[in-house]
Amino acid sequence: DAGVTQSPTHLIKTRGQQVTLRCSPKSGHDTVSWYQQALGQGPQFIFQYYEEEERQRGNFPDRFSGHQFPNYSSELNVNALLLGDSALYLCASSSLGGGAFFGQGTRLTVV
Amino acid sequence: DAKTTQPPSMDCAEGRAANLPCNHSTISGNEYVYWYRQIHSQGPQYIIHGLKNNETNEMASLIITEDRKSSTLILPHATLRDTAVYYCIVSPHYGGSQGNLIFGKGTKLSVKP
Numbered sequence: 001d002a003g004v005t006q007s008p009t010h011l012i013k014t015r016g017q018q019v020t021l022r023c024s025p026k027s028g029h030d031t032v033s034w035y036q037q038a039l040g041q042g043p044q045f046i047f048q049y050y051e052e053e054e055r056q057r058g059n060f061p062d063r064f065s066g067h068q069f070p071n072y073s074s075e076l077n078v079n080a081l082l083l084g085d086s087a088l089y090l091c092a093s094s095s096l097g098g099g100a101f102f103g104q105g106t107r108l109t110v111v
Numbered sequence: 112d113a114k115t116t117q118p119p120s121m122d123c124a125e126g127r128a129a130n131l132p133c134n135h136s137t138i139s140g141n142e143y144v145y146w147y148r149q150i151h152s153q154g155p156q157y158i159i160h161g162l163k164n165n166e167t168n169e170m171a172s173l174i175i176t177e178d179r180k181s182s183t184l185i186l187p188h189a190t191l192r193d194t195a196v197y198y199c200i201v202s203p204h205y206g207g208s209q210g211n212l213i214f215g216k217g218t219k220l221s222v223k224p
Contacts, residue, residue: 004154031209033211033212035212042198042214042215042216042217043155043212043214044214045211045212045213048210048211056210056211058211090154090155092154092155092212094209097204098209099145099147099157099158099159099160099209100157100209100212101157102154102155102156102157103154104153104154105154
């Protein structure tokens, strides 16, 4: 079992560009959540997907959007990138009654 | 804001038990207590969770007070690899699955030889 896998591991983008990050959940997990972790801070919840629908959303602007596919994998899209979007983006998957398993994250740098 | 309070740092001698406290005095009846840890530059790692009963797994034990206002995570025999930031989080379940996690500042546990 590969656990939660995220791609790419590192990414450099220019202000104003758009980015798509990808996540494959742990086998047997049907719920995917995304978090943003700035340097020196704890992770902040962006949103959660279940059955291909956004079930919960944190305090992030509409520039942050997502999608879940029928195989439970997920994408996080960020439009009009700002320098402040530079962070580690974490994907976590979970299933009924269990804890969330996190991937190693995608390190996004906006220049 | 996080609904938990943890000491910012703790030290533990290698081979001894590490007891990490957490206060969650405003916990609601449907909220679970979760513990995660994060080793530098890695994604958080799930440790254990519970609702009101004490729980034990291969990594740790979770002791929840009867009034559920506080809990303690116990690592029975700490090793150097247990050095990490430990987060205590209270979160409800949505549809039976874990809801959003609100991370506070956690406790930086340093295990020393």
